[in-house]
Amino acid sequence: MSKIEELIAEFCPEGVEFTKLEDLFKISRGRVISKDALNLNKGNYPVYSSQTARDGMIGSIDTYDYDGEYLTWTTDGANAGTIFYRNGKFSITNVCGLLKVKNYDILNPKFAYYALAVCMKSFVNYGMGNPKLMSNVAQKISIPIPPIPIQEEIVHILDKFTALEAELEAELEARKRQYEYYRNQLLAFDGKDVEWRKIEDVGEIRRGVAFTKKQAIEGKYPVVANASSPISYHNESNRTGECVVIARSGANAGLVTYWNEELFLTDAFSIHPDKVHLNTKFLYYFLKNLQRELHLMKKGSGVPHVRASDFEIYSVPVPSLKEQNRIVKILNQFDALVNDISVGLPAEIKARKEQYEYYRGKLLAFQPLVHS
DSSP states (O other): OOHHHHHHHHHOTTOBEEEEHHHHEEEEEOBOOOHHHHHHSEEEEEEEOSOOGGGGEEEEESOOSEEEEEEEEEOBSTTTTOEEEEEEEEEEBTTEEEEEESOTTTOOHHHHHHHHHHHGGGGOBOGGGSOBOOHHHHTTOEEEEOOHHHHHHHHHHHHHHHHHHHHHHHHHHHHHHHHHHHHHHHTOOTTSSOOEEEHHHHEEEEEOOOOOGGGOOOOSEEEESSSSSOSEEESOOSBOSEEEEEEOBSTTTTOEEEEESOBEEOSEEEEEEOSSSOOHHHHHHHHHTTHHHHHTTOBOSSSOBOOHHHHHTOEEEOOOHHHHHHHHHHHHHHHHHHHOTTSHHHHHHHHHHHHHHHHHHHHTOOOBOOOO
16 A cells, blocks of 8 residues: 555545635735836746746846745636746736635645646636636636645655656756757857859759648648648648658748658749758758758748848858768767657657646545545
């Protein structure tokens, strides 16, 4: 019998109470904090808003509104219903809700955070095009309230999972920086004794075919346009084998992707190196490393776009095929280590997340107490 099972058998063998947030927390809302206020009052205290990047932090100022253990949640927008555990001095904007525990003798804030992370998003209202989870709905959410020793043990277990995942994420981030460093070194040909040639001289550029959703016919071939993943599937293909695809229009105009399968290319164009002078994957890595520069090639006052004719005269380095193959081999290995979810750290992080979610679900699946 596990320690949790022993604690449940000792403290609550018949089940646990489920209690509404309004009975457990003082519930309030953040305030409007403008960009000007952030810029004019820079300091050390974080300000959290509706985003999830950087744990929701949008900046830091020289004052704070709260000090201590709290939970916050995103009330509006794409991330509505995302719950955060806060401990320290901070402020929140008006698109955040705030939960302050009323009685620490019956509720551990970190336990409540883990419990709400399982269920809170299911209460989000997605109507009217702007997802919302406002206080009047949040306050009616119920969570299990086992005795404090059980809450503390669950927090201890889940904190260990979280810490391990954070370590793996930090290691992956270090690997990514290492990858970027070596990629930049391997693909820096300025000043080196290497031939530069226009893409049209060492390959062919082929434009995609106009395609609308009305023409969509379900099939096995990915329809590739201005994104890194297929926009749909079609029963015909117009590209076979290796190619580098450049998104032609929209916000992602200039986006570089690599494909090595049959596909249907639409709002983009593909580059097909001759393979006598230029390795396709080498060209992909070189162009991908210049992604920011390629995005700046966008033109047009309406929908931004890049032109195939600009890429035909775009010059790229052409070292020996032996050197290109060496570079591709090294970068393939790095790329798999930091991006491939089937191997290396990404695979381990994915497995840990799945394990964490499984055990979190099991640990928080309490039997409701039935009153006679």
